[in-house]
Every structure is written in structure tokens, then in C-alpha cells.
Amino acid sequence: MKISVIGTGYVGLVTGACFADSGNDVICMDVDSAKISKLKMGILPIYEPGLDEIVKKNLSAARLSFTTDLEEAVRKSELIFLCLPTPPGRDGDADLSIVFNVVRNIAKILKREIKLNPHVRKLIVSKSTVPVGTADRIREIIFSTIGKIPETAFIDVASNPEFLKEGNAVQDFMFPDRVVIGVNNGESEKIMRELYEPFVRTGAPILVMDTRSAEMVKYTANAFLAMRVSFMNEIANLCEKLGADVEKVRIAIGYDVRIGPKFLFPGVGWGGSCFPKDLKALIKMGGKNGVDLKIVKAVYEVNEKQKRLIVEKIKKHFNGKLKDKKIAIWGLSFKPKTDDMREAPSITIINELLKLGASVVAYDPVAMPNAKKIFDKKIKFAKNQYEAIKGADALVLVTEWQEFREPDFNYMKSLMRTPVVFDGRNIYKPEKLKGLGFVYYGIGRK
Structure with missing residues (x-):
């Protein structure tokens, strides 16, 4: 598959490299030109065991590339993964301004592309940890910008939360406990199942649900794990x-x-x-x-x-x-x-x-x-x-x-x-x- 990953932080870089390692053509995009220049040379901005070898290997095999050009990344891909930062705002709420700004730009690119190719097929996948309802909002932004799409085209939005532990992220991606997919139709489910098939051959389940439930899974998992640690700290005291x-x-x-x-x-x-x-x-x-x-x-x-x-x-x-x-x-x-x-x-x-x-x-x-x-x-x-x-x-x-x-x-x-x-x-x-x-x-x- 042809994939673009928007954002090259911990999640984006691991996601892009691991998808490339399973044979996909992956373009990783980021606005940080200095970071992209180093990544093109195989120099990573983060320390993550095993990641540098995978990046260099797939760069050499031309399955992995890096760019600062969002339009190039969108045009050349069938799946567009959003791996963007969602930092806490002053009131503690997730700041989605970066996500929505990127989505608006993607929507404009898709609108131009549909005029040239009425058979365009794109699945936008939210992988960032985002509040429940964000996929719905992404869908609203995209379709309100594009307007009516031809019956021959396919554009949709899915949710695919990540469960990567820093220090073990490559292993977690390659051999997941489970893959959670939030979709709204059978075509998107089929695409996502095919993409993840190589990673679940040992029997890990692919759990398919609606986008809101998928978004909630990530928050619930992290809160529960944090609760276990805090509980034991109180017992220790x-x-x-x-x-x-x-x-x-x-x-x-x-x-x-x-x-x-x-x-x-x-x-x-x-x-x-x-x-x-x-x-x-x-x-x-x-x-x-x-x-x-x-x-x-x-x-x-x-x-x-x-x-x-x-x-x-x-x-x-x-x-x-x-x-x-x-x-x-x-x-x-x-x-x-x-x-x-x-x-x-x-x-x-x-x-x-x-x-x-x-x-x-x-x-x-x-x-x-x-x-x-x-x-x-x-x-x-x-x-x-x-x-x-x-x-x-x-x-x-x-x-x-x-x-x-x-x-x-x-x-x-x-x-x-x-x-x-x-x-x-x-x-x-x-x-x-x-x-x-x-x-x-x-x-x-x-």
C-alpha cells in the first residue's frame, strides 16, 4: 500500500518505519525541515531501541522517504495517517489546533485532486491520541471543504489509536497485543484489515468498532494503567x-x-x-x-x-x-x-x-x-x-x-x-x- 504519515514524532516515526518494513511505500512528512534533512540521512531525532536500524534499512530499500511537502505526501498515498501532537492546553484539555489545521490543508489538497481524478481513493486515519468525537470533526472539516464527491471516488476517516511503549515501541508495533480500528463502513474496515494483516499472524485480534469507541479505548487504557501505579504508590506509603x-x-x-x-x-x-x-x-x-x-x-x-x-x-x-x-x-x-x-x-x-x-x-x-x-x-x-x-x-x-x-x-x-x-x-x-x-x-x- 501507499501510505503517508503526517508528523515524525515518536508515534509517526515508528509507524512509518514499521509499515515500510512490512513492504509498504511510506512517505513521512513534517514541517520541521532540519529534522527531515537529518532523517533523509538516517539520523534520528529520538532514541528508541531498534528504530534506527529499521529506518536506515527501509531508506536504503527506497520504501521509506521523508518530505516537508504535505501535498506530495497526500497525493502519493492511499492512506494518510495523522500522527500529530495534541499537547494539553492551559485548562488541561487536548489542544487540537495542529490536527485541525493539517486536516484543513489536506481537505484543500483533496478538493483539487478530485477535480483532476474523479476516481481518487483516500482513507484518512487518526492515530494521534485525541478526545472522543475528533474523527467526526475531522470528517466534517473534510467534507465541508470538498463538498459533494463523485460516486466513483472514495474518501473516509478512521480511528486507529496507538499503544506503543517508549523504549519498546518497535516491538509493540510489530507484535501488538491487539489492533483497534474505528471505522464507519465496510470498505474502510477492509483496507485497515489488509494493512494490519502482517502484524497479527500470531493470533492477536483486530478489534473493529465505531470511531468514538476506538478513541475512548486509548484514554481508558492509559488511565487504568496509571491508576494501578498510583494505587501501589499509596499502598507503599x-x-x-x-x-x-x-x-x-x-x-x-x-x-x-x-x-x-x-x-x-x-x-x-x-x-x-x-x-x-x-x-x-x-x-x-x-x-x-x-x-x-x-x-x-x-x-x-x-x-x-x-x-x-x-x-x-x-x-x-x-x-x-x-x-x-x-x-x-x-x-x-x-x-x-x-x-x-x-x-x-x-x-x-x-x-x-x-x-x-x-x-x-x-x-x-x-x-x-x-x-x-x-x-x-x-x-x-x-x-x-x-x-x-x-x-x-x-x-x-x-x-x-x-x-x-x-x-x-x-x-x-x-x-x-x-x-x-x-x-x-x-x-x-x-x-x-x-x-x-x-x-x-x-x-x-x-
């Missing part, structure tokens, strides 16, 4: 007060088949581009329609509080005297295997430490270039994890990168001014560190 160990609690309830083990890890809170934005948008949708989503609101509030919890532990350990204390930070991105700093708990933690007069030295395997844009010269950045803790009064583990899991603890102790570890992801064994002479603080641990 109670465990500390009661002298229980949240790790033992987590493992035990995870064996219950009604619950399962995933997304039950307590820590310093969730971040990223999806959970915070989507929960705000869902709360706003509820308010607009007279539904007070109390649980969703609580999930968000608990998370904001959790980001500051570890700072309170640090303050308590140092009796509130953090002026001139050197605090080392391991991990800056909101999760491992990504350089994404959006809504990362590390931002809140570092800013709170700076307010208290501490100096901060941070290390992250891939996120430091993005972190430098946020903190500039307010903090120092180390060349490696051990350089970060040299002369430190405490270490705060924020992001559980694999290389942080089995460090040389004896070497760490020799480097640090005082051997104090605040384990924000519970990746270390308290007994082991205490036996080596460390002062250890976890989340919900005895």
Missing part, C-alpha cells in the same frame, strides 16, 4: 508506616489472576508524554459532559504528590539542612530505554533539591542532551554513573536503567562522602546495602 514491605505485597497480589503482576511497581511516580496528558484530557472530557471522574482525578493527584515524596525523605535524613550538600542523580528520563524527559519525575525532584540549596550532579545513559535543555547550567552532568557520585552526600536512583541494577557497591562507597542511597525504584536489596555499610531508603520498604 502505608506499608512504610505499618512496617510492612511493599515488595512482598506486590509480588503476592500479582499472582492473583484477576490482578496480574504488571504496572504494580511503586516508585517516584509516572511521567512521559502519555499518562499526564491523557489523564488531564480525560478529566476535561468528563467535566464537559457532566461526569465527575473522581478516581481519575485522584490518580493524577497521587502521582504529583509521589514525585515529591523522595525529597521529603532526603530532607528528613539531613534534618532539613541541604545547603551545600551534593546529591547525585542516577537516571533522568521518565523511564528506561528512552531519552524522553517530558513530565519526568526527575525534573520535579531536582528542582525541589535546588530550592533547598543542594547541588546536583546527574547521569543518564541517553537523556542528558534533553535534560541540558531543561536545566542548562543549574546542575552538573557526569560522564558516567560513578563520576556522578564522587564526593556525593547521597545518591538518588530515579530511573531504573539496566546498568544501574548491579553496580560495584564497594567502589561506590569509596567514592561517596557519605554512603546514603535513596532508591526511587526499589531495585536494590535493603539488606545487602545495609550489610555493606550504606544507609538505605526505598519506597514502601521496611
Whole structure:
């Protein structure tokens, strides 16, 4: 199939590259000319394991191309995927201005194309996370601009939400748990089924529904997963007060088949581009329609509080005297295997430490270039994890990168001014560190 992907962020780039890798001809379009120039050379603007190999491979095979020309992308494709940013507005609602501006331009291009070719066939697919009813609005914009279309032409709008985890996005796309498709007619369903057939050969279902239900699926999934994490963070905080160990609690309830083990890890809170934005948008949708989503609101509030919890532990350990204390930070991105700093708990933690007069030295395997844009010269950045803790009064583990899991603890102790570890992801064994002479603080641990 001939496909265009409008927008080359995380979702757009993965979508375009993976569709090309299954044999489709894909054009990825973006208004950022500098980004497109680099992508044409195989230089990616993001870190995502495995993505650079797929991009280079399909560029070389001429199945994947990049352009800043929207008209070229629309004219040369049968399917047009909208992978555009929908950032939260001031009131928390999703800002759809970019999406609708692009749709208006696409509609104008389609109107010109229909005059030249009355047999034109185009399916516009919304892949961005958008409020319920957005596909209907896209359809309204397109058909009000085009007017009456010839009976020989086919133009329609579908919804196809993404479920890609940063750090595992390529695997998630190639081997999905399920594919959700929102359509309004059999022809669009047939096109989308054919497109996704290569990705569901292992038995994953293609779930077909109306566009509004498809749009709601994404918000519901993210809110539910965020709820699990926030719930366990509250249980962890109670465990500390009661002298229980949240790790033992987590493992035990995870064996219950009604619950399962995933997304039950307590820590310093969730971040990223999806959970915070989507929960705000869902709360706003509820308010607009007279539904007070109390649980969703609580999930968000608990998370904001959790980001500051570890700072309170640090303050308590140092009796509130953090002026001139050197605090080392391991991990800056909101999760491992990504350089994404959006809504990362590390931002809140570092800013709170700076307010208290501490100096901060941070290390992250891939996120430091993005972190430098946020903190500039307010903090120092180390060349490696051990350089970060040299002369430190405490270490705060924020992001559980694999290389942080089995460090040389004896070497760490020799480097640090005082051997104090605040384990924000519970990746270390308290007994082991205490036996080596460390002062250890976890989340919900005895």
C-alpha cells in the first residue's frame, strides 16, 4: 500500500518505519525541515531501541522517504495517517489546533485532486491520541471543504489509536497485543484489515468498532494503567508506616489472576508524554459532559504528590539542612530505554533539591542532551554513573536503567562522602546495602 504519515514524532516515526518494513511505500512528512534533512540521512531525532536500524534499512530499500511537502505526501498515498501532537492546553484539555489545521490543508489538497481524478481513493486515519468525537470533526472539516464527491471516488476517516511503549515501541508495533480500528463502513474496515494483516499472524485480534469507541479505548487504557501505579504508590506509603514491605505485597497480589503482576511497581511516580496528558484530557472530557471522574482525578493527584515524596525523605535524613550538600542523580528520563524527559519525575525532584540549596550532579545513559535543555547550567552532568557520585552526600536512583541494577557497591562507597542511597525504584536489596555499610531508603520498604 501507499501510505503517508503526517508528523515524525515518536508515534509517526515508528509507524512509518514499521509499515515500510512490512513492504509498504511510506512517505513521512513534517514541517520541521532540519529534522527531515537529518532523517533523509538516517539520523534520528529520538532514541528508541531498534528504530534506527529499521529506518536506515527501509531508506536504503527506497520504501521509506521523508518530505516537508504535505501535498506530495497526500497525493502519493492511499492512506494518510495523522500522527500529530495534541499537547494539553492551559485548562488541561487536548489542544487540537495542529490536527485541525493539517486536516484543513489536506481537505484543500483533496478538493483539487478530485477535480483532476474523479476516481481518487483516500482513507484518512487518526492515530494521534485525541478526545472522543475528533474523527467526526475531522470528517466534517473534510467534507465541508470538498463538498459533494463523485460516486466513483472514495474518501473516509478512521480511528486507529496507538499503544506503543517508549523504549519498546518497535516491538509493540510489530507484535501488538491487539489492533483497534474505528471505522464507519465496510470498505474502510477492509483496507485497515489488509494493512494490519502482517502484524497479527500470531493470533492477536483486530478489534473493529465505531470511531468514538476506538478513541475512548486509548484514554481508558492509559488511565487504568496509571491508576494501578498510583494505587501501589499509596499502598507503599502505608506499608512504610505499618512496617510492612511493599515488595512482598506486590509480588503476592500479582499472582492473583484477576490482578496480574504488571504496572504494580511503586516508585517516584509516572511521567512521559502519555499518562499526564491523557489523564488531564480525560478529566476535561468528563467535566464537559457532566461526569465527575473522581478516581481519575485522584490518580493524577497521587502521582504529583509521589514525585515529591523522595525529597521529603532526603530532607528528613539531613534534618532539613541541604545547603551545600551534593546529591547525585542516577537516571533522568521518565523511564528506561528512552531519552524522553517530558513530565519526568526527575525534573520535579531536582528542582525541589535546588530550592533547598543542594547541588546536583546527574547521569543518564541517553537523556542528558534533553535534560541540558531543561536545566542548562543549574546542575552538573557526569560522564558516567560513578563520576556522578564522587564526593556525593547521597545518591538518588530515579530511573531504573539496566546498568544501574548491579553496580560495584564497594567502589561506590569509596567514592561517596557519605554512603546514603535513596532508591526511587526499589531495585536494590535493603539488606545487602545495609550489610555493606550504606544507609538505605526505598519506597514502601521496611
